[in-house]
Amino acid sequence: MRQHPLFYALAAIVLWASLATLGASVAALPPFFTVGVSLMVGSLCAIRHWRQWRVPPATLLLGVVGLFGYHFFLFVAFRLAPAVEANLLNYLWPLLIVLLSPVLLPGYHLNTRHILGALAGFVGAALVVTGGKLSIDLTALPGYGCAALAALLWAGYSLLTKRVPAFPTAAIGGFCLLSGALSLACHALMEPAVHPSASQWLTLLLLGAGPMGLAFFLWDKALKLGDPRQIGALSYLTPLLSTLLLVASGRGQLGPTTGAAIALIVGGALAGTVDWKGLRRR
Structure with missing residues (x-):
């Protein structure tokens, strides 16, 4: 029985939600080193199928721009702009x-529930991330631009994997390997050398096995099988679950806006993923 694509998307989202908690354990390590090692470990998720990593150059470029480009500009954004706003x-x-679904993918159009669901999710995510407090620093505009570019790269990668010639999900292992190598090259050029402890190495392995590895394979599977408009709306569960995990681990706390954020994110996810007219007809 074929699994529903939203199952794969939700599994990826749950793994990504653990990124902040695991990342907090290796916060002392340089970010490009952490990403590089984690992606290299993540490539091992498909090492048994390494022969399927061979894809057309354009597909490989798309994968590397998606994985490496997203993380590169996100970390540059964190260097140039306040972390919360970035x-x-x-x-x-x-x-x-x-x-962008109707722009990049033929046959897709937006209706009111898709737009309202996505907007509600973004407002909810904004409340979770900022705690209801936001300050714009005009001197950090380059950093804000890098953060927005990172978001655009990940959205573009996610959608364009449906436009390139079909490739096996195992090929994500090749994307991870090359992106990890580029991240380690950035580490060598831009960051000081490090000597992680045994516990930090263990955390890096967990990052690579989960949110920086298996999650990318599940995400690819979801996008190949599912509707990106529904998956996009569902994805706003990521910052919510991430915050709840931080609280559960003792590294975060819930603010007064959390209830409103939960209502907006869950409501937006339901609005964007459930076909209410179809349910009424049935």
Whole structure:
């Protein structure tokens, strides 16, 4: 029995939600080193099918721009802009997936529930990320631009994988390997050398096995089988689940706006993914 594409998307979202909690354990390590090692580990998820990593150059370029380009500009954004505002702009990617679906993919159009669901999710994510407090620093405009570009790259990658010639999901392993190598090259050029502890190495392995590895394969499977408008709306569960995991681990706390954020994100996800007219007809 074929699994529903939203199952794959939700599994990827749950894994991505663990990224902040695991990342907090290796926060002392340089970011490009963390990403590079994690992606290299993530490529091992498909090492048994390495022969399927051979794809056309354009497909490989798309994969590397998606994985490496997204993380590169996101980390540059965190260097040039306040983390909260940069992270908020980063969470434009689910909204962009919804809005760009009819632009990049033939046969898709937007209706009211898709747009309202995505907008509600973004407002909810904004409340989660900012705690209801937002300050714009005009000197950080380059950083804001990098964060928005990162979101655009991830949304574009997610949608354009449906436009390139069909490729096996196992090929994501090749994308991870090359993107990881480029990240480690950035580490060598831009960051100081490090010597992780045993516990940090373990966390890097967990990052590579989960949110920086298996999640990308599940995401690819979801997008190949599913409707990107629904998947985009569902994706706003990521910052919500991430925050709840941080709270559960003792690394975060819930603010007064959390209830409203939960209502907006869950409501937006339901609005964007459930065909209410179809349910009424049945």
